[in-house]
Amino acid sequence: MNEHLREALELVARGVPVLPLREGKGPFGNCPACAKNQCGGRPNMKSAGTCACPRPCHGWAAASSSADVVTSAAWAAAWQRAGAVAYHPGGAGVTVVDLDNADAVAWARDALPPTRTVATTRGEHWIYLGTMQSANGVRPGVDIKSLMAYARWLGPGEGQMIRLPETVTALPRYLVPAGAVASSPVPRATWTRAVASGCRHTERYVRTGLDKGVAMVTGHREQGAASQAFGVARFLGSLHQECPGPCGLETLGGEIVAAAVSVGVPEAYAVRAVDRGFTEAGIPVPSTQMA
Ligand SMILES: [Zn+2]
Ligand SMILES: [Zn+2]
Ligand SMILES: [Zn+2]
Structure with a gap:
């Protein structure tokens, strides 16, 4: 039995869903029936289909914690050519x-x-x-x-x-620019028209508002800065209520978070303040799933 399959079976024994990876460390390509997702995809995929392909097609969606599946003839060829073992976290x-x-x-x-x-x-x-x-x-x-x-x-x-x-x-909610740490200048702004294809405002208008908001936040320390971050997020969020979106609000939010962090607000606290501001402006905060 090859090394990768042996390792995979140890994971399966602990209930961890596994899949083989190619030499290049990516998933194996789909079989001809699944190519270009013409099978419709597996039931556990975002756009759910009815694919029941026995081969390890569709990347993570094929991951299995069944020893029968993992050791099946349909997976054997992949294990023979595998360069690594992956799991579905x-x-x-x-x-x-x-x-x-x-x-x-x-x-x-x-x-x-x-x-x-x-x-x-x-x-x-x-x-x-x-x-x-x-x-x-x-x-x-x-x-x-x-x-x-x-x-x-x-x-x-x-x-x-x-x-x-x-x-x-909270991380995926806002794209906080690199280098956002306490007692440092606010990192360079990242909001551009490119992240806001559905915004009805001009780039100049949004940037001007954001720059004012960042200045209001960095003009305060700690507790004061967090409530400023809340107010700025509520105000900036309200400007985009009528936009079809996306407006790049995760980037705008990230810059407000970075501004608050630069004056000593803990990041998780700054994220909550921005969450509350957007929520009050009627902007949905991307949800995270806990299990
Ligand atoms: Zn397939
Ligand atoms: Zn398929
Ligand atoms: Zn907008």
């Missing part, structure tokens, strides 16, 4: 914060509570108990892999796994 009840490089790891050590960590080629996986929506690039070099995603299995890692903290569940 959401299916295993966990969330992987995938830190791609040393800078991302340094950020996590500063910003996130310690949990189980696994070394990767250039960075680390931080694994928390509980699931949430997956999202790529929530920060430079940082991806969230949980529901509808796969992560490479690189061993059990070290340390005690803790429950998914709000500092992680």
